[in-house]
Amino acid sequence: MDSTKLLELKKTAVNVRKWALTAVYKAQSGHPGGSLSLADIITYLYFAEMKVDPQNPADPMRDRFVLSKGHCSPAYYAALGLKGYFDVKGLETFRQIDSIFQGHPDMKGVPGVDMSTGSLGMGISAACGMALAGRGKYRVYTALGDGECQEGSVWEAAMLAAHYKLDNLVAMIDFNGLQIGGNITDVMNPTPFDKKFEAFGWHTIVIDGHDFEQIEAALNEARTVKDKPTAIICKTAKGKGVSYMENNYKWHGNAPKTPEYEQAMNELNAWEVSLNG
């Protein structure tokens, strides 16, 4: 990856984090931890990987994305807004009565959202349907939570995707290791993800989900895989980018108060400044 592209992606991802946190702060409600762990993955997908046009969000030949972990809508909306599907300032109305930005993604309300999600374990199935419809025409991406993989229907979808040889389907597992009730291995151990998806007939790749060069390499590799879907297990840190949120499951579904928000924005601004060298 050339250095200009890498720098742009890093800056965009910091902005995704800032807007995701702002949305949750303004609403005093929402899911910051998983939004921050997902930020680099979703940034790469929308700004470097997917064939999409914010001016033509209904293009039938576009690539699709399904946020199977729908509660991380703040990062999703932030990426879509920064990409140009709508004015990102709209996120200040997140979760309010008159807002299009519902707590979980609503495809009928938000331009660019390809599938409504929120009930866990369902988005990957919808992505399978899209991939079936799009075989030979477009690619389909979905992002799952690691805790979400405790839902049995995830594995029903995993079976179907392999059975129908959906090589236009990529599942990104946001492996931050934490869920609302604590460490995923304490609540109900869904690991090892790589061996499980491999056993279900998928091509698997394990990467650092905060390293854009590894994300790029994995997605490029996925394009070369024939007759198999690809699962990219992205090792991430919940709350990535905000010191007090990192690797703390208490920030799964809690909104920061004003001093906490200010500290978070100061840290993210400092990160952005450091990128500019």
Add this chain to the structure above:
Amino acid sequence: MAEKIATRESYGNGLVELGAKYPEIVVLDADLAESTKTVYFKKAYPDRFFDCGIAEQNMVAVAAGLATCGKIPFCSSFAMFASGRAFDQVRNGVAYPKLNVKICATHAGITVGEDGATHQCLEDMGIMRTIPNMVVLNPGDDVEAKAALRAAAEHKGPVYMRFGRAPVPVLFDANTFKFEIGKGQILAEGSDVTIVATGIMLEAALNAKQLLANEGISAEVIDICTIKPIDRDLLLASAAKTGAVVTAEEHNIIGGLGSAVAEVLCEGLPVPMRRVGVEDQFGRSGKVPALLEFYGLTAENIACKAKEAIAMKK
């Protein structure tokens, strides 16, 4: 005696006809194609048929994904699993985003027969009726089933359709039958009581009219195939005429046709009412005629309840 055809046969045959007209139609099943009769579509259009295995939840959400890409998915399983196992996917994956998915459930009600309670779904119309954006259709014979299926294909949005396992008499003439979602129809005029029937209870309702006529009672018989949106105007007009109403359905008396009619009458024109259906019980194994008798889904019981409703008139 009229020819008997199970409405699941009507569904399977009707799907093949629709497949020729609508290239966007795809069909999904959960390892029950031989039973739901989607096997006919599978044979006619193998590239447009997807077996999802015994995984109904995934099947419904896969259908939702296909619908976002312009396909018209018809997905089938037994009513128990389509409405029960996959409820969350139907509600959140299909109905909330108002996707063009048709949930076509066969083996509804107690006439599943020998398989017994675990497979005799008596709650599906109630479950599906409570979901916003959902249309609920419960056809009663071969002609109505095929007409309802065509209407479902033309309707843009989610539809739940209910078909039966057991052969039932063909009541309507395909050459003259008209069907519109949301419209019921008067099968026989009457003045003392209205029998509102749905699905396989149409024949029993017509027989009940005859039993009542033998006692000098004039019953009107209404066919309600569209459980939601229900034909409020037709129900209120008939209730105004007769002043007493009985419903008949192969479903729990809680949640289905009886509840839907009670909601309309209580708000619009309260009249004495009785409900014939399975009275908040589970099913059991048995032969179909024995089961219908056991649960009171008979012309005799409808006639009896009709007289009770009439007796309540002031």
